[in-house]
Amino acid sequence: MEKPQIEAQSGPAPEDLVIEDIIVGEGAEANPGGVVEVHYVGVDFETGEEFDSSWDRGQSTQFPLNGLIAGWQEGIPGMRVGGRRKLTIPPEAAYGPEGSGHPLSGRxxxxxxxxLSA
Incomplete structure (x- = not known):
């Protein structure tokens, strides 16, 4: 697989987590609170500006899901290895409302x- 390109979005940002499967995997299923190995790209909904990408570091990343933002904790379980999923995550499920002290607060x-593995 290669690094995905995320198109600019139009219209208002959704108020709730939106989960869209781009490719449905056929491997093991990610479980809530499990450990996952992923490649990912993150962009700001409004500007389309990329703020993080494991692809650019040239290596995948492994995480325990319960250590991640709520949007990942809710949006990854049920995914299968080999799959590609797009998550659109409102501020409440990401880094909190504007002024929460994180550079991406309110976004x-x-x-x-x-x-890659679950």
Whole structure:
């Protein structure tokens, strides 16, 4: 697989987490609170500006899901290895409302996540 390109979004940002499967995987299923290995790209919904990408670092990343933002904790379980999923995550499920002390506070974020192992 290669690094996904995330198109600019139009219209208002969704108020709830939006989960879209781009590719449905056929491997093991990610479980809530499990450990996952992923490749991902994150962009700001409004500007389309990329703020993080494991692809650019040249290596995948492994995480315990319960250590991640709520949008990932809710949006990754049920995904299967080999799948690619797009998560559109409102601020409440990401880094909190404007002024919460994180550079991405108050922002709706889009991640495209490839699940490599679960």
């Amino acid at each position: 709706t974020l889009i991640f495209v996540i490839d699940l």
